[in-house]
Amino acid sequence: MLATISGYIILGLSIAAPIGPINIEIIKRGLLYGFWAALLVGAGGISSDLVLMALMFFGLSHIMSIVWVKITLTMLGCIILVHSGINNLRMTRLMEDVTAPDQRSGRVKVRSYLSGLTIAASNPMNLLFWLGIYGSVLSGVLQQSNHLHAFLVSSLVFLGIGLWNLNLAFTVHFGRLLMNTRIMKVINIVASFVLIGFGFKFGWIGLQELYDLLL
Template identity: 25%
Template sequence: MIQSLWEGVSMGLLLSAIVGPVFFTLIQNSMEHGFRYAAVLASGILLSDTVYVILTFFGIKFLAEAIYFQLILGYVGGLILIGFGISSLLKKKISRPNTGGIEIPTTRKRTAFAKGFGVNGVNPFVLLFWISIASLVSTKDLWQGADIRAYYFGILLTVFAIDLIKAFLAKQLSHIMTPRLMWLLNKAVGLVMIFFGLRLIWHTFGS
């Protein structure tokens, strides 16, 4: 259980390193409206991720008894991770914050939760990521229910904690996160995701 928790924390750190619409939304709103507002927004992101965890895990578990499903799932999940990795490697330098075409109007704090839930929830890559995670979990034959819960708990708690740290250090991050640094970060995240994808495919091939 401890091992699965640490694996979840490691995957959560990887997910937190992705520089995308959610990252810029969190930083932008923290700078404009303050830490408390951004913390509520991060709570909405957490709920959105939790909903995706439940949908993908139980959806895949429901289909797990189908013939060859685990093999197909392993290959598809691996390819999704590799696709994420390649996408990160091909990203160009970002000259200014980009919210992915999603308009982020100035609103009251009571709408921060809905904003965080919406920005994260409408991103199709978030769903694909959780599908790949559910695929990875399905290959862990020795994991019991407690191990799976610890793994997901590690991911969600780590992502939420890092989001709070990002919000707290938003003004500092706005100066530190130069276009070149974000470009290098995307490259590093891309390589790690490709590694996880290849490992998942290799494990599926050997099963």
């Protein structure tokens, strides 16, 4: 029993750990605004995953198999990630006053949450992962047991994701105390270009899908 519980928590950790747009955004927001902003980016991503998991019970996989849906989501992900990366580059100058208290903390928290939500929701790789790997896990659980067991399994997976986000938020928050403004600016710039790179990658995938469809 304990091994099964640990296994699903580890699955959640393995889902969240790879470097991708959400982790980059957590790092960027954490360096700029601190712990809560970083944690709320992760919370936004988890919220999107929860909605996606719920929709999977209502046949979302069939909708995602439609080529035009894949292309639309991929191009939307491209636009959002490139836009987010460019905005991050523009915000680099704000890091001059990174140690000063932010007078718009409420707005920053809301924007951090919405940023995580939109990035996760528009990331086609995230959608394909949940529909593919996690969908297979969930399907197997539903075949072997009831919906309550499937809910508990899903909760353990999301617990693992939440633990990773909490760990990353703490690490970035305390790590920023050991960095000077110049180092933080460099990290923010690199993170911004990584987001833009992911955006172009998704755009290229979308164009390839469109090209194959038109041929």
